[in-house]
Amino acid sequence: MASATRRVGAETSATRALIIDATAQLIREQGYAAISTRRVAARAGLKPSLVHYYFPTTDDLLVEVSRHGADQSDRMIEEALASDDPLRALWDFFMDTSRTAMALEFMAMANHREAVRRHMAEHSEAMRQRQVEILRHILGKRIERLEGFDPAGLSLVLAGIGRAIVMEEGLGVKTGHAEARQIVETWLEKLAPDQS
Amino acid sequence: MASATRRVGAETSATRALIIDATAQLIREQGYAAISTRRVAARAGLKPSLVHYYFPTTDDLLVEVSRHGADQSDRMIEEALASDDPLRALWDFFMDTSRTAMALEFMAMANHREAVRRHMAEHSEAMRQRQVEILRHILGKRIERLEGFDPAGLSLVLAGIGRAIVMEEGLGVKTGHAEARQIVETWLEKLAPDQS
Amino acid sequence: MASATRRVGAETSATRALIIDATAQLIREQGYAAISTRRVAARAGLKPSLVHYYFPTTDDLLVEVSRHGADQSDRMIEEALASDDPLRALWDFFMDTSRTAMALEFMAMANHREAVRRHMAEHSEAMRQRQVEILRHILGKRIERLEGFDPAGLSLVLAGIGRAIVMEEGLGVKTGHAEARQIVETWLEKLAPDQS
Amino acid sequence: MASATRRVGAETSATRALIIDATAQLIREQGYAAISTRRVAARAGLKPSLVHYYFPTTDDLLVEVSRHGADQSDRMIEEALASDDPLRALWDFFMDTSRTAMALEFMAMANHREAVRRHMAEHSEAMRQRQVEILRHILGKRIERLEGFDPAGLSLVLAGIGRAIVMEEGLGVKTGHAEARQIVETWLEKLAPDQS
DNA sequence: AATGAATGAGGATTCATTCAT
DNA sequence: GATGAATGAATCCTCATTCAT
Numbered sequence: 149m150a151s152a153t154r155r156v157g158a159e160t161s162a163t164r165a166l167i168i169d170a171t172a173q174l175i176r177e178q179g180y181a182a183i184s185t186r187r188v189a190a191r192a193g194l195k196p197s198l199v200h201y202y203f204p205t206t207d208d209l210l211v212e213v214s215r216h217g218a219d220q221s222d223r224m225i226e227e228a229l230a231s232d233d234p235l236r237a238l239w240d241f242f243m244d245t246s247r248t249a250m251a252l253e254f255m256a257m258a259n260h261r262e263a264v265r266r267h268m269a270e271h272s273e274a275m276r277q278r279q280v281e282i283l284r285h286i287l288g289k290r291i292e293r294l295e296g297f298d299p300a301g302l303s304l305v306l307a308g309i310g311r312a313i314v315m316e317e318g319l320g321v322k323t324g325h326a327e328a329r330q331i332v333e334t335w336l337e338k339l340a341p342d343q344s
Numbered sequence: 345m346a347s348a349t350r351r352v353g354a355e356t357s358a359t360r361a362l363i364i365d366a367t368a369q370l371i372r373e374q375g376y377a378a379i380s381t382r383r384v385a386a387r388a389g390l391k392p393s394l395v396h397y398y399f400p401t402t403d404d405l406l407v408e409v410s411r412h413g414a415d416q417s418d419r420m421i422e423e424a425l426a427s428d429d430p431l432r433a434l435w436d437f438f439m440d441t442s443r444t445a446m447a448l449e450f451m452a453m454a455n456h457r458e459a460v461r462r463h464m465a466e467h468s469e470a471m472r473q474r475q476v477e478i479l480r481h482i483l484g485k486r487i488e489r490l491e492g493f494d495p496a497g498l499s500l501v502l503a504g505i506g507r508a509i510v511m512e513e514g515l516g517v518k519t520g521h522a523e524a525r526q527i528v529e530t531w532l533e534k535l536a537p538d539q540s
Numbered sequence: 541m542a543s544a545t546r547r548v549g550a551e552t553s554a555t556r557a558l559i560i561d562a563t564a565q566l567i568r569e570q571g572y573a574a575i576s577t578r579r580v581a582a583r584a585g586l587k588p589s590l591v592h593y594y595f596p597t598t599d600d601l602l603v604e605v606s607r608h609g610a611d612q613s614d615r616m617i618e619e620a621l622a623s624d625d626p627l628r629a630l631w632d633f634f635m636d637t638s639r640t641a642m643a644l645e646f647m648a649m650a651n652h653r654e655a656v657r658r659h660m661a662e663h664s665e666a667m668r669q670r671q672v673e674i675l676r677h678i679l680g681k682r683i684e685r686l687e688g689f690d691p692a693g694l695s696l697v698l699a700g701i702g703r704a705i706v707m708e709e710g711l712g713v714k715t716g717h718a719e720a721r722q723i724v725e726t727w728l729e730k731l732a733p734d735q736s
Numbered sequence: 737m738a739s740a741t742r743r744v745g746a747e748t749s750a751t752r753a754l755i756i757d758a759t760a761q762l763i764r765e766q767g768y769a770a771i772s773t774r775r776v777a778a779r780a781g782l783k784p785s786l787v788h789y790y791f792p793t794t795d796d797l798l799v800e801v802s803r804h805g806a807d808q809s810d811r812m813i814e815e816a817l818a819s820d821d822p823l824r825a826l827w828d829f830f831m832d833t834s835r836t837a838m839a840l841e842f843m844a845m846a847n848h849r850e851a852v853r854r855h856m857a858e859h860s861e862a863m864r865q866r867q868v869e870i871l872r873h874i875l876g877k878r879i880e881r882l883e884g885f886d887p888a889g890l891s892l893v894l895a896g897i898g899r900a901i902v903m904e905e906g907l908g909v910k911t912g913h914a915e916a917r918q919i920v921e922t923w924l925e926k927l928a929p930d931q932s
Numbered sequence: 933a934a935t936g937a938a939t940g941a942g943g944a945t946t947c948a949t950t951c952a953t
Numbered sequence: 954g955a956t957g958a959a960t961g962a963a964t965c966c967t968c969a970t971t972c973a974t
Contacts, residue, residue, distance in 0.1 A: 163937080179455035181377055185965065195939060200966060202937095255511055256452035259375045269516040276519045296530030301523030308508030308524070309501055316500075319454055320465040323472045327497030328504070334492030359954085381948060393956055396949070555958080571847035573769055577944060587960060592945065594958095648844035650907055651767045661908040668911045688922030693915030696904075697897055700916070704896030711846055712857040715864045719889030720896070726884030751933085772968060784969095785935050794969070 164202050166192045171213045176250055180257040183210065207263040214254050214264055218271040221247065225275060229282040236336050238279065238303075242310030249314055279303040293338045306332065360398050362388045367409045372442060376449045379406070403459045410450055410460055414467040417443065421471060425478040432532050434475065434499075438506030445510060475499045489534045502528065556594050558584045563605045568642055572649040575602065599655040606646050606656055610663040613639065617667065621674040628728050630671065630695075634702030641706055671695045685730045698724065752790050754780045759801045764838055768845045771798070795851045802842050802852055806859040809835065813863060817870040824924050826867065826891075830898030837902060867891040881926045894920065 170192035174182055185206065189196040203209035224247070228237035242248065258265035283291075283299035291297055297305075309332060313325050366388035370378055381402065385392040399405035420443070424433035438444065454461035479487075479495035487493055493501075505528060509521050562584035566574055577598065581588040595601035616639070620629035634640065650657035675683075675691035683689055689697075701724060705717050758780035762770055773794065777784040791797035812835070816825035830836065846853035871879075871887035879885055885893075897920060901913050 179452070181452075181456050197939060206965070253452075253455075255515065256448070258515055259449075260377050265515060272512065272515060272517045273519055276517065280519070296527050298523050298526075300520035301527045304508055304512075304520035304524040305505055305527055308504040311508060312500055312504030315451060316468065319451070319461060319468060321468045321472065323469055323476065324496035324500035327494050328500040330494075331492050331497045331501055380946075391956055397955065402948070571844070573848050578942070589960060598944070645844075645847075647903055647907065648840070651841075652769050657907060664904065664907060664909045665911055668909065672911065688919050690915050690918075692912035693919045696900055696912035696916040697919055700896040700900030701893055703900060704892055707843060708860065708892075711843070711853060711860060713860045713864065715861055715868065716888035716892035719886050720892040722886075723884050723889045723893060783935055788970070789934065
């Protein structure tokens with residue numbers, strides 16, 4: 149990958165990590181549009197040029213932050229899929245406000261940054277497929293309890309509803325949230341592992 | 345409202361409309377981050393200062409564009425809710441790529457522009473409530489055919505799934521889309537008006 | 541021409557002229573590599589952003605300065621070609637240190653700036669052809685007094701020798717200059733209008 | 737000389753040669769304005785700091801590259817002057833596009849870099865004098881066949897015409913080139929060694 | 933002999949906004 | 954209504970150079 153060769157400074161550099169952290173913080177707090185060399189540097193307590201020393205272009209930085217977020221998501225999903233009630237754990241994952249808000253920022257960013265879009269697309273696709281693979285295995289015949297559902301569709305549906313709720317909460321909208329959660333709840337119960 | 349007092353130029357000016365249109369076009373094509381007085385002016389074939397003449401601040405302009413988009417959505421929703429198969433019409437509305445993409449841009453914008461956020465929140469809430477009101481009336485007892493669903497939840501669920509599909513399509517992700525549409529299809533059929 | 545549409549500010553603006561002058565001065569004194577928005581602005585006593593207001597890109601500015609220099613050259617050449625001894629006047633033109641030095645800067649600049657290269661090429665070609673046209677008319681049969689010469693070749697030869705002398709003088713080289721001038725002198729005398 | 741004391745690393749280091757080569761290449765391809773520690777390092781496949789290790793300042797590097805080019809020119813000239821038809825060989829040397837283009841870059845550079853200017857001046861002067869010395873010896877009385885010419889003047893005239901042609905070719909100008917070459921051709925023939 | 937980290941200055945542009953006309 | 958001029962702050966990015974290792 150191109151950015152790999154351009155990477156400056158040890159993978160493990162503390163400064164590098166500091167910059168990535170500061171950027172993620174800023175995105176979380178103020179949205180992706182707030183990202184600029186100066187602001188990132190200020191937040192990290194560094195000089196702007198040092199940011200460019202580690203990340204020659206802003207794209208390089210943002211893709212790296214995206215990558216970190218993706219790694220974290222991957223870990224969370226694996227944990228969820230390995231839990232007792234994988235489906236409910238997955239739903240909790242989709243409802244994780246801070247993570248979803250961050251993901252939405254990267255979605256928006258992807259519209260304007262081809263490099264980010266590429267990475268997000270790859271990761272989203274991989275994530276969905278990983279979920280399908282495990283869900284198919286875990287749910288087995290249970291999925292038939294939800295008429296019309298299949299694992300791939302279920303993954304997208306849960307993700308979409310989760311994102312909508314988080315997005316609207318950020319906006320300050322509330323109507324329908326409890327009801328939507330209730331709908332999902334009904335599904336989760338139907339699909340819950342047999343307790344026998 | 346502050347922007348009301350600041351508004352310059354007749355509400356009905358053709359130039360005003362031109363500016364709003366140009367802005368909407370730009371947002372649709374290049375995302376909200378591409379908005380700047382200069383670019384809007386260039387697209388509209390006007391001088392930058394004229395944009396400021398009509399919209400003293402960029403916020404004023406964006407809120408106005410948001411308002412226009414909202415009005416259009418309102419009209420589309422009323423049409424949908426008045427159609428033969430309101431639920432399917434509503435789903436088509438949620439799946440309208442261009443409108444949804446635009447709505448997502450405004451969501452992202454809302455993070456950084458308090459004025460836009462306020463307007464988006466008000467409108468989203470109103471839109472949802474209007475849907476609930478009509479759906480409750482239209483669906484009547486039919487909603488019970490979908491176990492666990494209620495009109496408010498249904499509205500959010502459809503919106504969320506629609507947005508997710510459009511968002512992911514923009515990204516280039518495909519897995520699960522057909523399956524998710526199939527899930528919704530099952531619901532729509534169950535809730536379709538009795539043909540008797 | 542593209543830059544025409546991009547031109548901001550009245551053609552006749554005093555500020556515009558000020559910027560062009562300042563740029564020409566800087567090139568003359570410090571070479572083209574010394575040109576930067578900041579330096580031009582400082583020399584003109586203006587703010588850097590004002591330079592960009594009049595000349596959106598540095599290329600726009602440099603092409604404009606090149607154009608001004610070309611206009612001046614044109615006037616000088618027309619004057620020379622209209623004089624009593626056009627050939628000697630042309631030679632004096634080629635030996636004009638300040639103008640030639642400036643032309644050399646633009647030649648160097650042309651290597652790195654396509655827009656400048658284009659303009660320089662057009663103008664040089666036109667200038668040469670104008671000289672050929674007039675020389676052919678003026679010299680008539682006299683050119684035969686210099687065996688092997690023809691007007692087009694003569695134009696290039698004089699230009700080349702002139703440039704070389706000016707260039708080397710700038711460098712601090714002296715050997716051969718007087719002798720080269722003597723060679724040209726011999727030609728000029730042979731070609732001088734008959735005194736009869 | 738300052739640069740002598742500042743020079744670090746063995747005169748004969750392969751890395752040193754690599755850097756000088758890379759710099760020369762870059763100048764040839766992109767002009768001297770494209771030279772920067774980073775770009776040179778990238779081209780040479782080295783780390784930027786290593787360039788500074790060998791050449792503490794950019795001036796040091798450029799003077800060295802200039803010196804190498806000069807050495808090469810010297811060798812080419814000695815070869816030319818030792819050939820059967822030294823004058824024609826000299827003319828071929830002046831018409832060598834790549835070398836002349838490079839020389840012009842150094843001329844332009846000399847305007848802004850005193851160290852380079854000094855070196856260029858010394859070398860040009862020496863080169864001219866060496867040519868005069870040999871031409872005087874070689875041409876002997878033959879020079880009288882060209883009325884008004886003398887070896888020093890001839891050297892400058894050939895150099896000037898050659899440079900002008902190469903310079904204009906780079907620009908894309910063509911008028912008069914063939915004719916100027918013809919003029920020189922006439923001289924060369926007149927001065928060719930007697931075949932008797 | 934080599935290199936990673938750091939920095940301050942400067943590069944071209946773009947921006948929203950103000951103001952006088 | 955409309956516009957040209959002006960500006961200060963911000964954008965990303967590149968640079969030569971220094972220094973400690």
